Amino acid sequence: MYIKKTAIITSAILFVFAQAAFSQNSLVGKDKLVQVGNTIITKTELDKRTQEFTKLSAIYGKTFTDKEVLETMIDEALVRKKLQEEDNSIVLDEAMYKNQLDTMKKQFNDANKKQNPKYAYSDSDFVNYIIGQGMTYEKFEKDLKDKVKVQQIIQKMSQMKMAKLQNKKYDSPTDFPVKFPDDNGNLLDYNSIEDIYKFNADKFVMPGYVEVKHILVLTIGAEGKFSDAQKADAKLKIEEAYSRLTQKKEDFNRVCLLYTEDIQSKAEIVHPETKVTHRGYLGPIPLEGQGALIVKKQFGDKILPELERLKRGDISSIVEGTNGYHIFYCVDRNEGGKRPLEKVKGEIVNYIKNIESNIIMQDTYKELIDGIKAKTTITWFMKEYEPARKK
Helix, strand or coil: CCCCCCCCCCCCCCCCCCCCEECCCCCCCEEEEEEEEEEEEEHHHHHHHHHHHHHHHHHHHHCCHHHHHHHHHHHHHHHHHHHHHHHCCCCCCHHHHHHHHHHHHHHHHHHHHHHCCCCCCCCHHHHHHHCCCCCCCHHHHHHHHHHHHHHHHHHHHCCHHHHHHHHCCCCCHHHHHHHEEEECCEEEEECCCEEEEECCCCHHHEEEEEEEEEEEEEEEEEEEEEECCCCCCCCHHHHHHHHHCCCCCCHHHHHHHHHHHCCHHHHCECCCCCCECCCEEEEEEECHHHHHHHHHHCCCCHHHHHHHHCCCCCCCCECCCCEEEEEEEEEEECCCCCCHHHHHHHHHHHHHHHHHHHHHHHHHHHHHHHHHHCCCEEEEECCCCCHHHHH
16 A cells, blocks of 8 residues: 655644643733733743743744744643633543554654764753753643643544544535645545545656565674674575575575574464565565665665565565665566556545545634634733734
């Protein structure tokens, strides 16, 4: 299953609650920026939060202007009021909380890998990073849990719309228009599944690939690259395995069990379609496009040319990669090409539903904020920050 990945709208709720409580003392002098109910937000607090958001941009996945941060702070004050009113009735969804935390950890890991490809993530690094921004980790966890509770409120409010969305089949004109992203992530309107397929043809092209399993003998360990003597021993081991495959014609799975040092792929797996048992199974390896670039970075320059020549049932020569010597076996090969509409229609429908689901969540969040705001007095002291009134 393959749809070319493009930017997609994700969530309206980007905030994690403030590091410290907003000012409750009205005697804050000329620093007062805006008062939301009983909560006063000062210019000093805005500057501090903007700096915090900038420092945490690696986790949020974007940067924010001071007016965006202020809007977030106002939303936080409004939602905090809602949470105080309903806190006893909301039971934290632990699975949702874990998912949010794991997403932030992944963003943190990805940001570090961009700076240092050899970076290895650890929870202690993540905790220290949060603390380094001036926030206790306990406060960070509490604020994230509050964020999840807000999402739970939004889910409850949007329940009926979500149920209706799940029943849509997109086989009637009344189900359209729908939105689908272009290559820049902009959401465009379409009036049929066929139009989405026709005008986004490049998104439904399957790159050519080889489906392979392998035997790996490592030339790198926990302490780094092997010495020349250790590498020579590794070469002898892979040559022995290669001889058993090509000269003695022994079964690949058996030789893999005896020689491979790839622990993750060593176990037996049953192919879900062919029901054939494999050891050393890696799966489809793309030969073109962005996927092929990732393979090149992961395995080294010599791997792709070797894989490109393989046909079904072929065994590669011994090829050296970034972490050791490989022998590949070609399970299958596909030259790629545009996938027919009937094969991708289900994926398109799921993609549309994902987009519409996010839009519903965004609209419901706005509805929540607008509802609280309508019952709350907001007084501006610095008019340059006050949003323009809608006519």
